[in-house]
Amino acid sequence: MKLMYDFFTGQLGLDATGANISVASVMAVIMFTVMALCAIVLTWMERKVAGFMQSRYGPMYTGRFHGWAQAVADMLKILGKEDIIPAESDKGLFKFAPILVLLGSLLAWAAIPWAPDFVAADFDLGLFYIFAVSSLVVIGILMAGWASNNKWALYGAARGAAQMISYEIPLALAAVPVVMRAGSLNPSDIVIAQQGGIWHWNINPITNPFLFIAFFMYFIASIAETNRGPFDMPETESELVAGYHTEYTGMRFAFFFLAEYANLFLVSMIAAMVFLGGWWAPIPVLDRFIPPALSFIIKGMLLVFLNMWVRWTLPRVRVDQLMHLCWKVMIPVSLLCVVGAGVWMMALGQLK
């Protein structure tokens, strides 16, 4: 960031404001590109993972090698699809909803620290900001479902909103013990506090077992938050057709699709950043050889794989089981984690 800033001030002779705006714009373009790329890679990965879990191959033909170009071909096909807007729908909201969902994920990407000094917006309130802007997705989904004027879409949206707002609570509560330990909401500070190999990562159950529990709370809540199986109630194909995006076609559908995979990657990156030491390699020596962003992305990808594994292994839960799990199990356990982590830190003198 400093390098980029110096380039804009030094080479191009911009003043501070202009340079800041330029740096932010460049970062936004980079983030958007990475987001689109990651949606393409993850779609392919999901199909291959699903294939191998079910003893089949998944895509094999497009692009010769293991169908690597399948997702690219899909994107090109989607570009040529007609944009159908139902006559009965609320047209303004219908058109705006996919963009809002996309913005919700893109905004949260702004605060992800990819490497030391490579973060678009190094907020002191970073983690809080991420949780806040990802809530925009809920509004987008509810908007899409309501504006479609379709019963399936409405049911999907209502379920989706109920599920996502419920699971947002254990998701954020699970991060509180980490904030207590790091003493900061700034994502970069949280990562820096975990320097020194796998032993110092927040997930280490010996340093603080409550953080270890919190990681699993976070992971389960993040699956529900991204509307993926076994918690894919908002888009259950077998009962609701496709849920809130039933009426969407072409590029507008692609936005929902993009946002889903961007969110999947986002929650995995947050888990890697908050619990798994962010950009630090497991052994301190490796930090010299592996670029920080690479070890960060590898951790994120492993969590994405875990997420897919869960999706293709477990059957879907019912709505009442979903709500039961959230309100009667995860929220009490997460609250106990917060208190427990505090008591543990006091008892072992892990305070400053």
Added chain:
Amino acid sequence: MNLPHFLGVVSGVQDHFATALIFVLVGFVFAGIALGVAKLLRPSNPSAAKMTTYECGEVARGSSWIRFNVRFYLVALFFIVFDVEMIFLLPWAVVFRQLMPVPGLGAIVFWDMVIFLAILAVGLAYVWAKGDLDWVKKLAERSGPVATGVTEEEEVPAP
């Protein structure tokens, strides 16, 4: 954190909420480009049948802008309570490590939050005991009268 710095008036390399605004703008631009390119490439021949609401091949009956189950509003209400709790909990978590070792202050910091969480836990326990966290409770209660043939007022089925 002073206010001008917070709003990004003081120019630094980072620390800008203005960055978020630029992300919003870039998001809109990219979405516009994607939709624009798609508009150039895709066919567009709308017909009355194509524009109808999809209902598994049947002709859609009535609007979908109906009243839906009140449970969703209940969930939203619980969520508001806990979300506000989150807003109070996160700043406390930030200063926890700094303030705990301070003599005389540590106990206040700790017990403050324990009491706050306890009050919320009582709220959760109350909602739990009232059965408002049970998704299917109302239907189970209704199965009695329905079985004996007594009809109740029309209710929108639970999604």
